[in-house]
Amino acid sequence: DAGVTQSPTHLIKTRGQQVTLRCSPISGHKSVSWYQQVLGQGPQFIFQYYEKEERGRGNFPDRFSARQFPNYSSELNVNALLLGDSALYLCASSIRLAGSSYNEQFFGPGTRLTVL
Amino acid sequence: GESVGLHLPTLSVQEGDNSIINCAYSNSASDYFIWYKQESGKGPQFIIDIRSNMDKRQGQRVTVLLNKTVKHLSLQIAATQPGDSAVYFCAEKRRGQGNLIFGKGTKLSVKP
Numbered sequence: 001d002a003g004v005t006q007s008p009t010h011l012i013k014t015r016g017q018q019v020t021l022r023c024s025p026i027s028g029h030k031s032v033s034w035y036q037q038v039l040g041q042g043p044q045f046i047f048q049y050y051e052k053e054e055r056g057r058g059n060f061p062d063r064f065s066a067r068q069f070p071n072y073s074s075e076l077n078v079n080a081l082l083l084g085d086s087a088l089y090l091c092a093s094s095i096r097l098a099g100s101s102y103n104e105q106f107f108g109p110g111t112r113l114t115v116l
Numbered sequence: 117g118e119s120v121g122l123h124l125p126t127l128s129v130q131e132g133d134n135s136i137i138n139c140a141y142s143n144s145a146s147d148y149f150i151w152y153k154q155e156s157g158k159g160p161q162f163i164i165d166i167r168s169n170m171d172k173r174q175g176q177r178v179t180v181l182l183n184k185t186v187k188h189l190s191l192q193i194a195a196t197q198p199g200d201s202a203v204y205f206c207a208e209k210r211r212g213q214g215n216l217i218f219g220k221g222t223k224l225s226v227k228p
Contacts, residue, residue, distance in 0.1 A: 092159075
């Protein structure tokens with residue numbers, strides 16, 4: 001079975017640009033979460049979506065936005081990129097909304113974003 | 117700030133020895149804990165989890181211990197192998213929330 005897939009694998013942008021990252025969850029999974037992992041740190045929660053609705057948001061500025069589509073895939077959008085946005089962006093999917101039960105979040109390989 | 121942290125940023129062990137990776141958390145509202153393994157260039161991979169109503173859980177070559185009194189979590193890897201070399205993260209989920217809170221990670225290096 002295919003795991004969580006993310007695209008693109010790598011991306012290089014310049015300051016001020018905008019970027020869209022994509023995630024396809026495991027088949028049957030309805031919840032998608034986004035995390036930012038800066039080099040040498042643990043992942044930091046950005047968003048959680050379930051059934052196309054935002055169900056949680058981390059401490060990130062409004063430049064970060066996301067959405068979930070009817071097929072449960074998701075996009076993360078970051079506007080007005082800053083150097084500090086350089087990181088590995090991880091997508092995780094789970095069967096249900098993780099807050100409602102103990103269910104495992106499966107992570108994708110991530111998109112490596114470099115902002116110059 | 118972070119409520120989940122690790123005591124040791126790096127750990128070097130001999131192949132075949134047992135490894136113990138420690139983690140501290142500060143929020144008593146956390147009801148679920150997970151250990152993840154992350155290899156270079158890959159996303160975190162689930163290793164083992166434990167609910168707050170448990171003290172110990174065993175998997176294949178791995179054991180997680182939870183001490184709620186001192187808010188401490190540990191991952192024990194038996195007969196450590198070169199393939200275990202990676203960064204290990206503990207993560208917590210707080211009651212009523214769906215997101216995971218990760219610590220900074222411990223890098224495990226296995227010497228042949």
